[in-house]
Amino acid sequence: MAKIKERNPNASLSSYEIALMAEVVLPEDIKVGFEDIGGLEDIIDDLRETVLYPLTLPGFFAKNSPLLQAPKGVLLYGPPGCGKTMLAKALAHESSANFLNIKISSIADKWFGESNKIVDAIFSLARKLEPCIVFIDEIDSFLRERASGDHEAMSMVKAEFMTLWDGLTTEGRILVLGATNRPNDIDSAFLRRMPKRYAVKLPDEQKRKKILKLMLHGTTLDPSFNFDKVARQMAGLSGSAIQEVCRDAVMVPAREYFQKRHAEDGKKFVPSTGAGDNESLTMRPLKDTDFFVDSAAAKSLNDATGAGDVLGLD
Structure with a gap:
């Protein structure tokens, strides 16, 4: 709570945002940096230039071109155990961004409409914590290909997520970061919102x-x-x-x-x-x-x- 007040003195939290605060990891609490990751130097270099610098130097990029900002979404995909989650943590640590770790259990609720409010709270809390990285591990389990047989509640949650994701007014200081080993299962509409995609392959x-x-x-x-x-x-x-x-x-x-x-x-x-x-x-x-x-x-x-x-x- 003290961290939010420091970044935004006028921030007041809803009950949904307070519940999500348990999933927030402060950058100083993350003990993994880029120097702790071996064999992924090419991906790290690109992440520095396209994500890290826009998150940490928004004034420089906004002054020179409106196109120079962090992408709204980044996807890390590849076989299990190749360092996708470690990369996400290191990125949060190096950028001094708050790390909002979203699990499907945090979103799912038995009451109709409650999951939509939780999704809304994810983005509203991220705005109060910016710069903020919203991390979704195994993102294919949540944002998988939509089908006519989907449950109505899940369809509404996905639509709510897309609407809020597109409506971000943060000048690139909120990043949705997903990790998966099944990228082909992710809906194409969500893939469009993750223009930067990195294949984290088995090391040579x-x-x-x-x-x-x-x-x-x-x-x-x-x-x-x-x-x-x-x-x-x-x-x-x-x-x-x-x-x-x-x-x-x-x-x-x-x-x-x-x-x-x-x-x-x-x-x-x-x-x-x-x-x-x-x-x-x-x-x-x-x-x-x-x-x-x-x-x-x-x-x-x-x-x-x-x-x-x-x-x-x-």
Whole structure:
């Protein structure tokens, strides 16, 4: 509430807006920045120029051309686990914009007409919080292709959303950001309102190498550690799958450490929580041969390799 008063002293909240305040994340509370994302530099560069700068420097763009403003909508699409949600959070953090995270459960209501009022509150609250990013994850589940068999209430909610989206009078300081792995299911009318679309694809070998270096930052590595070899082994993995494989690999020297202590002590080793014992709690450096020796890591690779090609828009 204090943040709203700071940005707009005359703002008063309706009961619907107050309920939505639980979904607002302040930019300083988001701990993810562009530097924490590996392998998506081309998308990040474009987001800086077309979204970030217009959000943070509206005066400059308005002075030089009315066309130079952030788009009303941006769509991130691609396979699961490739960093779409992380990109959305980083964009909010870097732009110092409030992040309004909309879930379908926030909109759905059993009473007829209540969902329309909630949708209206989303945009009215966003205006009071601007600059604001309205983020809808799995946007295809809400704004999917309209059909004659749709329930009347859902049809009205979609129409209300489109009307309010088109009626924004914010000079580009409110952005609707959607993420999906099924872009072809989104209604064409909603796609028109998201002119900037970014395909967040599975990383290639060079991008996997960059992700690896980010994941293993702070982990002691063996001098012979070969990033190129491990990156090649991870062909077909998404960013989140790479993280899990790295977690499994780091557990190999950790497991060896505990087994060694168990053999030395002759009983189950329980480490002390005392600060003075930290130096003895040191495992060996991580080697590239530690990857994929665990069955869970191998299963992750097999599952990800069969995931198929990245989805595209026809």
